[in-house]
Amino acid sequence: MKALLLRDLRLAVRAGGGFGLGLAFFLIVTVLVPFAVGPDPALLSRIAPGVLWLGALLACLLSLDRLLALDHEDGTLDLLATAPLPLEGALGIKAFAHWITTGLPLVAAAPVLGLMLNLSVSGYAVLVGALLLGTPALSTIGLFGAALTVGVRRGGLLLSLLVLPLYVPTLIFGAEAARRAATGQEAATPLLMLAGLTLATLALMPFASAAVLRMGLR
Amino acid sequence: MTLRVEDLAVARGGVPILSGLSFSLRPGTALALRGPNGAGKTTLLRTLAGLQPPLAGQIHGAGEAIAYAGHADGLKAMLSVTENLTFWADVFGTSDIAPAMDAYDLHGLADRPAGTLSAGQKRRLGLARLLVTGRAIWALDEPTVSLDTQARSLFADSLSAHLQRGGSAVVATHIDVGLTLEELDIARYRAAPDLRAGASDEAFL
Numbered sequence: 544m545k546a547l548l549l550r551d552l553r554l555a556v557r558a559g560g561g562f563g564l565g566l567a568f569f570l571i572v573t574v575l576v577p578f579a580v581g582p583d584p585a586l587l588s589r590i591a592p593g594v595l596w597l598g599a600l601l602a603c604l605l606s607l608d609r610l611l612a613l614d615h616e617d618g619t620l621d622l623l624a625t626a627p628l629p630l631e632g633a634l635g636i637k638a639f640a641h642w643i644t645t646g647l648p649l650v651a652a653a654p655v656l657g658l659m660l661n662l663s664v665s666g667y668a669v670l671v672g673a674l675l676l677g678t679p680a681l682s683t684i685g686l687f688g689a690a691l692t693v694g695v696r697r698g699g700l701l702l703s704l705l706v707l708p709l710y711v712p713t714l715i716f717g718a719e720a721a722r723r724a725a726t727g728q729e730a731a732t733p734l735l736m737l738a739g740l741t742l743a744t745l746a747l748m749p750f751a752s753a754a755v756l757r758m759g760l761r
Numbered sequence: 762m763t764l765r766v767e768d769l770a771v772a773r774g775g776v777p778i779l780s781g782l783s784f785s786l787r788p789g790t791a792l793a794l795r796g797p798n799g800a801g802k803t804t805l806l807r808t809l810a811g812l813q814p815p816l817a818g819q820i821h822g823a824g825e826a827i828a829y830a831g832h833a834d835g836l837k838a839m840l841s842v843t844e845n846l847t848f849w850a851d852v853f854g855t856s857d858i859a860p861a862m863d864a865y866d867l868h869g870l871a872d873r874p875a876g877t878l879s880a881g882q883k884r885r886l887g888l889a890r891l892l893v894t895g896r897a898i899w900a901l902d903e904p905t906v907s908l909d910t911q912a913r914s915l916f917a918d919s920l921s922a923h924l925q926r927g928g929s930a931v932v933a934t935h936i937d938v939g940l941t942l943e944e945l946d947i948a949r950y951r952a953a954p955d956l957r958a959g960a961s962d963e964a965f966l
Binding site: 545546547550553554557558616617618619621622623624625626627628760761 | 807810811812813825827828829831832833834835836837838839840844847848849851852853854890
């Protein structure tokens with residue numbers, strides 16, 4: 544399992560690995576929003592938590608079709624499925640590697656980009672905490688979508704359509720937590736809901752993904 | 762471990778293509794699957810490897826004992842030859858890649874990214890992977906594609922060494938691999954066209 548994790552991380556940072564893709568997209572979205580909505584600090588401050596969450600979610604979505612498709616094309620998935628590693632474990636590790644290379648950089652970049660959107664001071668800690676809690680769910684749900692569409696050529700469109708509705712609860716609770724903290728309200732309830740969602744997806748999605756992938760490999 | 766197949770039927774894309782197939786493969790022997798294109802060689806190998814369930818019949822002794830090598834070699838273009846091989850060795854819980862590097866003469870290519878290798882060199886690396894799996898039964902799908910004469914003899918040597926160690930192999934091939942193998946003409950087991958009942962291998966979609 545460690546070998547698979549190290550391999551995925553190594554592939555992500557080598558040329559063509561798509562490590563910076565999600566991060567660059569996140570940066571572009573949050574930089575362009577102030578130009579689009581106008582330079583009103585009060586307005587920006589109000590929409591900042593939502594924009595940051597939406598940017599992170601879409602950045603994550605953008606990198607999903609590489610999650611399993613590349614391994615499927617070069618035959619690695621067939622060989623992994625016949626390896627002693629349980630497929631559930633292998634897929635869980637792949638989602639973890641995806642989170643480290645996509646989710647974690649987004650979490651780290653969020654406070655810096657929050658500055659550009661005039662996020663109020665009280666919101667930073669909860670925003671980072673909510674992203675830290677929520678992005679693993681984005682990776683594991685994405686894994687499920689990627690496993691469903693693995694046999695489909697250019698399945699990116701189908702993947703996005705399948706995954707988007709599953710992302711909605713995470714987006715709602717994550718953005719709500721950040722918004723409440725930014726306006727000085729108590730944010731524990733949405734954070735707990737978010738943590739519950741993430742734990743449920745972590746527990747279920749590797750098994751669901753392995754089950755659909757076995758069908759996809761036939 | 763003896764691989765035993767009883768009354769096996771397999772389907773591809775919901776269409777049954779082989780039925781009533783039985784054979785057994787003792788340690789130290791290799792079986793060459795013969796048959797025209799589309800006869801079901803790849804489907805049979807994938808079924809043996811556990812990548813798809815059989816339509817009917819039983820397979821004994823496969824499971825964790827089988828190492829599958831298909832048309833794609835499972836190589837990462839951005840990783841070097843050594844990194845590719847070490848990864849598969851780690852996944853299969855073996856650690857020594859030197860014998861595999863020796864067997865397919867890969868030492869000169871050790872630090873080259875797999876993406877820059879020629880088709881034949883990639884295939885050699887893909888076949889070297891079988892040696893690091895440490896598994897007893899090889900299921901090989903057209904293993905000699907794009908290999909030159911010299912590489913083909915490397916493959917024949919490696920296969921016969923594997924058989925002498927008590928391993929066994931099922932090889933789908935059109936050409937002579939340079940060894941005397943038992944042959945099985947799977948065209949004789951073509952499924953009857955009316956065998957459609959329950960043929961769909963799609964659970965949903």
